[in-house]
Amino acid sequence: MARRRVDDPRSDNALIAVCNDGSAREAARAFDxxxxxxxxxxxxxxxxxxxxxxxxxDVLQETFLYLLRQxxxxxxxxxxxxxxxxLLYPVAKNTALTALRRGNRFPTAxxxxxxxxxxxxxxxxxxxxxxxxxxxxxQREVLLLRFVDGMSLAxxxxxxxxxxxxxKSRLHIGIDRLKSSGAGDDLRD
Numbered sequence: 119m120a121r122r123r124v125d126d127p128r129s130d131n132a133l134i135a136v137c138n139d140g141s142a143r144e145a146a147r148a149f150d151x152x153x154x155x156x157x158x159x160x161x162x163x164x165x166x167x168x169x170x171x172x173x174x175x176d177v178l179q180e181t182f183l184y185l186l187r188q189x190x191x192x193x194x195x196x197x198x199x200x201x202x203x204x205l206l207y208p209v210a211k212n213t214a215l216t217a218l219r220r221g222n223r224f225p226t227a228x229x230x231x232x233x234x235x236x237x238x239x240x241x242x243x244x245x246x247x248x249x250x251x252x253x254x255x256x257q258r259e260v261l262l263l264r265f266v267d268g269m270s271l272a273x274x275x276x277x278x279x280x281x282x283x284x285x286k287s288r289l290h291i292g293i294d295r296l297k298s299s300g301a302g303d304d305l306r307d
Contacts, residue, residue, distance in 0.1 A: 126151040130202040138195035145189065152202065155180055159203055159267070160210045166262065167214035177217055181210045200273055207263070207277045249299045257292035260285055 127132070128151070141298065157178060164177035185206070188196050198205065225243035250258055263269045271289070275282045 126155075130155070131198055133277075134196050134198055134202070137189045149186060149189070151184075156202060156206060157182075160206055162266075163207055163210040164214045166259075167211060168217060173217050173221065174214070176216045177210055180213045180217075181206060184209050184213070191237050198274055201269075203267065204267070204273050207267070208279075249296055253292055253295060257295070259289045260288040261292045261296075264289055 128136075128148075128150065133148040133152050137145045137152070140148065159176055160181050161178050164174035164181075165171070168174050168177060185196075187193050196205070206247045250261060253261065259278070260274055264271070269277065271282060271285050274285045274289075278285070
């Protein structure tokens, strides 16, 4: 499915250049386009880690506030070396995990992301969703990034800050578990 460009034909790189170097008015308009273009993605990522929509909306807001603070005059600016979603994913994930800790939904001791219950996509139904939810968090995260978010293996490696071989291993094991359950018959390696 082709991604809609939210009424502006410029690429994310071009919009970021305007946010970095344009006038205040141009930068505000470019940032608005980036927000509208990527808000659903950030909300979807947030819903993987937080249990309710209100918290996910807070994560959405905090994620884009973080991005806004990176642009001049508050920050040094952004230079994209990959897709913008590669930058947004870890920000949204970490913001969601922080929101969970702040909300005292878990013990006050440091909680590792792997120990957290992660929601599957809101519209996911059937056996595949149950099998995906039952996967260890690291395999589940790689599968969702690959098949739901459409990231390349290199992008997943960059987003999660893990070696490419680890991404491939987690993906392979996750797909094998899905296939062995019969829920992943439609997946291709």
